[in-house]
Amino acid sequence: xxxxxxxxxxxxxxxxxxxxxxxxxxxxxxxxxxxxxxxxxxxxxxxxxxxxxxxxxxxxxxxxxxxxxxxxxxxxxxxxxxxxxxxxxxxxxxxxxxxxxxxxxxxxxxxxxxxxxxxxxxxxxxxxxxxxxxx
Numbered sequence: 001x002x003x004x005x006x007x008x009x010x011x012x013x014x015x016x017x018x019x020x021x022x023x024x025x026x027x028x029x030x031x032x033x034x035x036x037x038x039x040x041x042x043x044x045x046x047x048x049x050x051x052x053x054x055x056x057x058x059x060x061x062x063x064x065x066x067x068x069x070x071x072x073x074x075x076x077x078x079x080x081x082x083x084x085x086x087x088x089x090x091x092x093x094x095x096x097x098x099x100x101x102x103x104x105x106x107x108x109x110x111x112x113x114x115x116x117x118x119x120x121x122x123x124x125x126x127x128x129x130x131x132x133x134x135x
Contacts, residue, residue: 089113
């Protein structure tokens with residue numbers, strides 16, 4: 001099963017996953033310029049990690065502590081650029097879904113779209129677990 005994930009990740013990187021990861025990483029570096037932008041930079045780096053190698057990773061909601069702060073940060077994220085990132089991932093999901101070989105990549109685009117829309121308060125887990133998926 002692990003080889004399927006590695007194969008899927010290689011296909012994902014070839015089909016443009018590296019572009020997602022590069023843009024998220026560059027955005028993370030940009031946000032680290034100011035102290036106020038550091039939390040957003042961490043979320044961008046988290047998204048870059050998932051965007052580069054998404055197969056075998058799960059997005060888990062972890063809203064246990066600091067829920068109010070997570071909600072405020074997510075609303076700011078959503079208003080500024082979360083909805084745009086969501087639309088980009090949805091459009092790429094549709095492009096991937098047109099072909100049969102792209103269906104697994106479409107599923108990964110959906111995973112990225114959800115976390116790009118509401119990233120604060122989520123964590124990335126790896127392995128064959130069945131987590132509670134973030135909204």
